């Protein structure tokens with residue numbers, strides 16, 4: 001049987017753990033999987049592009065489990081009442097191919113993306129970072145702000161979005177969820193970035209935007225670039241990368257999708273797993289500028305699905321659904337149809 005976890009189940013998991021504790025658990029699961037990076041069969045995600053967005057499939061596996069995520073990115077969706085990003089995913093048993101878990105991943109993607117940002121910032125941002133600029137105040141933004149506040153000690157966030165209503169929504173949520181977090185509303189990206197130790201860009205626009213330019217950088221800054229995650233969709237001016245040490249998830253994917261797509265093929269980057277395993281240097285000194293060019297990698301969803309499964313089992317959540325026929329004789333698939341109740345249209 002396959003266990004189904006819906007958005008309601010994930011909301012219950014968040015309520016039972018508390019978001020800060022769940023984010024911390026997510027970081028632990030991510031770090032555990034990134035540290036055994038060579039054990040995974042990896043590829044860049046498969047993307048189907050249209051003029052208005054993208055639909056992607058993100059597979060990864062180790063010797064025991066296979067996972068994939070279906071996810072879209074449609075920046076104009078909010079104008080028709082839909083989220084920019086929607087997702088679901090599957091965990092499957094490699095030994096038999098049985099899909100064991102089918103789960104919502106829209107809420108979960110926001111949690112795993114914020115946790116991935118924290119995992120990177122733990123080794124790339126200065127330890128004394130207290131102020132974060134947050135540019136782009138949409139669906140992902142609360143998760144980023146709360147993760148950096150609770151897990152990394154960020155005490156002040158400086159908000160900017162071209163949509164004032166989005167900033168109102170974010171400020172109201174943060175006031176309720178984290179009263180100790182100082183929230184400053186800013187008039188522009190440059191205003192938000194001034195004095196920040198960490199800059200998180202999480203905007204959505206299917207264009208080569210230049211949200212952050214090199215003149216906004218200050219020595220020792222860490223840039224957490226989350227929104228530039230598709231060919232033709234960037235947030236950082238090329239000079240921001242040129243002046244910084246740049247860290248990525250899976251280099252072959254980020255070369256195509258990240259802000260890195262603007263740079264020559266031989267521009268040096270470091271994969272994050274190498275820093276986490278001590279094979280490569282993270283931040284070199286207090287004056288270096290670092291960039292995490294985040295695009296979202298399949299292994300993060302594998303970790304997230306593992307965590308969802310463990311939380312659901314602890315809380316007794318999820319229902320077993322007949323996604324795959326249960327057969328008395330595995331060679332008799334047709335027999336499953338014989339005697340199945342005939343669906344009747346209900347009288348009005």
Ligand SMILES: NC(=O)c1ccc[n+]([C@@H]2O[C@H](COP(=O)([O-])OP(=O)(O)OC[C@H]3O[C@@H](n4cnc5c(N)ncnc54)[C@H](O)[C@@H]3O)[C@@H](O)[C@H]2O)c1
Pocket residue numbers: 073075078084085109110113135136137138139140141160161162163166202203204205209211225226227228229294295296297
């Ligand atoms: N790296 C990852 O793993 C990962 C994961 C999830 C989402 N994302 C990306 O993050 C981005 C944000 O996702 P979301 O779900 O929050 O989208 P959203 O549409 O809910 O919010 C995006 C916000 O960006 C704002 N914005 C657009 N252009 C701007 C500009 N020039 N300056 C300031 N603000 C601007 C919009 O007004 C909107 O409020 C998307 O591009 C998405 O693809 C990346």
